[in-house]
Amino acid sequence: MKTLLAIVISILFHLVAIGQGNTSSPKLVVGIVVDQMRFDHLYKHQDKYGEGGFKRLLNEGYNFKNAHYNYSPTVTAAGHASIYTGTTPSVHGMVGNSWFDRNLDRGVSNVGDSTATIVGSMEVNMRGVSPHRIMSTTISDQLRMAYNYQSKVISVSFKDRGAILPGGHTANGAYWHDWQTSNGYFVSSSHYMDSPPQWVVDFNESGKASKYLDFVWNPVFPMERYPECTEDDVPYERTFGGKPTPTFPYEFNEYRKLSAGSSRAYQMLWVSPAGNSLLTDFAMEAITQETLGADAIPDLINISYSVPDAAGHSFGPQSIEVADIYVRLDRELERLLNFLDERIGEDQYVLFLTSDHGVVPVASYLDANNLPTGIARITLFEDALNKYLKEKYGNKEWIQNFDGANIYLNREIIREEKEDLTEIQQAVADFMMDQDGIYLALTAHQLTFNEYRSGMRSMLQNGFHYDRSGDVLLAFDPGYVQHGNPNIQVSQIKGTGHGTGWVYDTHIPIVWKGYGIPQGNSVRKVAITDIASTLAMILNLQLPSGNTGQPLKELFNE
């Protein structure tokens, strides 16, 4: 009898051990990043959304309505790194899509890596990329480490940074769309692999990308069903493909014919809703072929949709084009959710949807509607500052680089001339405060030795990294856009951008659904850095090495 009990206990222990000690975990984490998705896109076009996409996430999942980026600059590289590391550029070091490297005396790209090569591309000599510049682990790295690299992490996007940064240092594979060569293949880096797996080769050779480029884009619904948008033909939008007006229909195939022989035809997929369909196909193929979510060891896939960003830059968030991109993305989301339900099981995966930054309405649109806007004229700033410093400190090149919101001083000359770096930084900040369109200028010294807890000072501090950022950081007035052309008028601005610490750039969706996630919503102000902390708690993992976020407590029964 005693022996039988011992056997039963032994069997029970064994069953528990099969789960590797982690008896309760989702099989798959699905991270969806919609590049440049403002919070209001969740709601603005809802009369045109189906029941199975965005609305399903809101009806079945948990919606953080007041979620924000907690730093400036709000750009793609910083955003993707912050989502997956759960910290800000001040720690993970991605202070821009590119930044000036004082020692190299040139700009460097966030993922650029001369020791890596592109794999799977039709062109062999392309410059390599890797995650080597992220200074923290990501939640994907933590997952890989926790299960001794038996967890699989795959990351896909149209942008290299949209794929590489979420995958962290140890992803099994990151794949992105290679628009620079002729066939628009999904490619990867030698950081992950020597050559792409056969399923990627097969996908690339399937002709899908070419088929999607044949797509003729008209809005899903008649134009009058988009009353939340401006007219189709307005001066706020950029044109492309040799088309004289920014209007429907967009016949991408016509542009392909015009650019015959050019390697850039597939770049058109970046502003076409068909690009999102191609990425969804590729993500589903990755889940199937890499058998993600197939066993008790959790896996992770990141899917970063880049098309809304490219289209948003061209047409602005008020356009029918961008609205229709979201109406069609809603359908892609439904397709993806149905696929995940079927393949992984509705309660077996946890999904979050967020964005890497928002965007400001087009400046000329704001101006035409009497809303605050203006131009931060970078070249005029640089000329005026140069003149001022030469008059004050002598005829030397005191500025090493003026890079938008970052001013790098020439520290070598400052040393040679025995000037005081902190004092010159302060003189520059004081001078810049008097320029038109400057809200705030803070020095590297201030940002290093003070602690700011709220407002724009804190936003700049969270985006500041001593080794990578400038000697003086600038914040422009709300609604202002930077421009290199000193003579351009606000009414002439076409298209828009992002990168500031103002709420139009920081307010983004954070919606969760699936494994253990309750239904509900909250207006508590939460930060983008909370996503990785939350995932660590759901998956019972160690937090990423630089993590500074807080778990979203509403998702946990306490």
Ligand SMILES: [Zn+2]
């Ligand atoms: Zn972006």
